[in-house]
Amino acid sequence: MASLIWHPIRRLLFGPPSAPSISFDPARDIPSLAGKVILITGGAGDLGKALAIEHARHGPAQIYIADLAQEDNGEAVIRSIRESASLPPAGDGGVLIKFIDVDLASFESVRKAAGRLRAEIGRLDILVNNAGVVLMRNEVSVDGYELTWAINFMGHALLTKLLLPTLLSTASQLESSDVRIIVVSSEGHAMVPRGGIAFDQLKTPCKDISYVHRYGQTKLALILYAKSLSLLHPEITTVSVHPGRILTGLFRRLQKDSKLFKYTALITPLFTTSVENGVRNHLWASTAPIHQAKTVEARDGAAATGNSDNKSPNLGVVVSGTYYEPVGVTGKESALAQDEALRVRLWEWVEGELDGQVTGTTA
Ligand SMILES: NC(=O)c1ccc[n+]([C@@H]2O[C@H](COP(=O)([O-])OP(=O)(O)OC[C@H]3O[C@@H](n4cnc5c(N)ncnc54)[C@H](OP(=O)(O)O)[C@@H]3O)[C@@H](O)[C@H]2O)c1
Structure with a gap:
């Protein structure tokens, strides 16, 4: 019954549902990236960082994170990517991750x-x-x-x-x-x-x-x-x-700057997905x-x-x-x-x- 009411409202507010995705499981479907060099702009942001983490799990040679200058020259971002991807500490061989401002x-x-x-x-x-x-x-x-x-x-x-x-x-x-x-x-x-x-x-x-x-x-x-x-x-x-629509830094900034996004913040989770999925x-x-x-x-x-x-x-x-x-x-x-x-x-x-x-x- 709830879905009878909710589906039309959801469609009115957020448009028709997307076409079905193809089957894709990053852990299962991404091949070895051995030897590859990857550059990600906005790599310190939510989607960029999530991308670097999943790429890193598949063993490329190097990942460059390109983003606005950071006070610590990107060290915290690199550390967080290495930890999330369960990589050994930098310098122990394996994937090299560098920050470039x-x-x-x-x-x-x-x-x-x-x-x-x-x-x-x-x-x-x-x-x-x-x-x-x-x-x-x-x-x-x-x-x-x-x-x-x-x-x-x-x-x-x-x-x-x-x-x-x-x-x-x-x-x-x-x-x-x-x-x-x-x-x-x-x-x-x-x-x-x-x-x-x-x-x-x-x-x-x-x-x-x-x-x-x-x-x-x-x-x-x-x-x-x-x-x-x-x-x-x-x-x-x-x-x-x-x-897709994902609650990232981009959305969080809009929630600060725009009245529309601020007032709809409570319902944002209804039409956004996780960074991992996004x-x-x-x-x-x-x-x-x-x-x-x-x-x-x-x-x-x-x-x-x-x-x-x-x-x-x-x-x-x-x-x-x-x-x-x-x-x-x-x-x-x-x-x-x-x-x-x-x-x-x-x-x-x-x-x-x-x-x-x-x-x-x-x-
Ligand atoms: N989130 C969504 O629902 C959605 C939907 C459609 C498309 N996208 C696209 O997805 C991409 C990734 O965005 P996101 O959602 O992950 O947002 P995000 O978390 O804000 O990531 C964007 C990154 O870009 C960086 N950046 C901003 N200005 C820059 C500049 N002048 N030079 C270099 N880097 C700069 C940001 O740095 P600071 O954080 O320091 O500003 C941040 O690290 C964007 O192209 C966005 O348009 C997102």
Whole structure:
């Protein structure tokens, strides 16, 4: 009886239930990650840290946690990851975990972090562009971009561009190489300003655009950017993921800053899931078997048939260029996320913006 009343209310408030997840158990399904080098932005945050812990349990060579500078240079985060993953103390061999400070809002900081990474690592197997913010305040970054746009999109675009040579050289080492870029987007990519991305306001505080839409346009841009990367670099598997709704640092900050989130705090647990569950889509995308087709045409066909009806031959296989909802569910992106003209326009715009940022580096 209660469910007769509750289900319609839940649907009204929080939308239709998600399509069924594919079967994925991190402990059982993640293969050995031996030899792999992994970089996770926002790795000190809730989902980033949970991702690092589960990756660490599967024995990669190195995990880099990239996040805002910490007073202890990331020592507490590293210790907590090692303890949670039951790793031996640092220095006893096994997985090496390092902290690298980066402020994604600043091109200078991103260039510095990428320079340090390139000097330290000979390979990069998994790049997870996970950091993200929802900002109520209207501000511009030191480089003049609206701050949400600067952190969620521009910083990641520059970091990826600077690390591409390392990713590509890793991909070229073996015919069977498996190099991935995981871009953390959101179902919020559907809540955007008119036209999707307000190109004419990206270098302003976007005063006329709500914080929901400012966040949404960054998440839409990340999906489109991932598609462009997958088309231009078929030797790398690039996908975007929505993790689900999880009570993380991002939500806790909103509960402080936004009246709506503060007043609905009591019911938040009804529509959020645990961090452990919420990180499963990141984990699946970064470790499940990849589609082996090396041509864009073959992978396009795979993405088109990779639906969640439990009949697709690609079910459970990570197809480059695809947007996934939890876990491994396709076919959920908005019309704008599938808009070719918008994808090309964004790619050309961002390439133009980043042009001067790469010259002078060794990338
Ligand atoms: N939680 C959800 O329900 C949900 C839903 C959809 C998508 N996502 C996405 O999931 C990703 C992970 O977020 P989360 O939920 O785990 O939130 P979180 O706990 O707040 O983690 C985000 C991390 O990014 C860091 N960060 C913030 N500004 C940065 C900057 N300028 N440079 C570098 N790092 C910065 C944060 O550092 P500080 O803590 O020091 O600020 C934090 O460690 C985000 O991209 C988010 O948009 C989350």
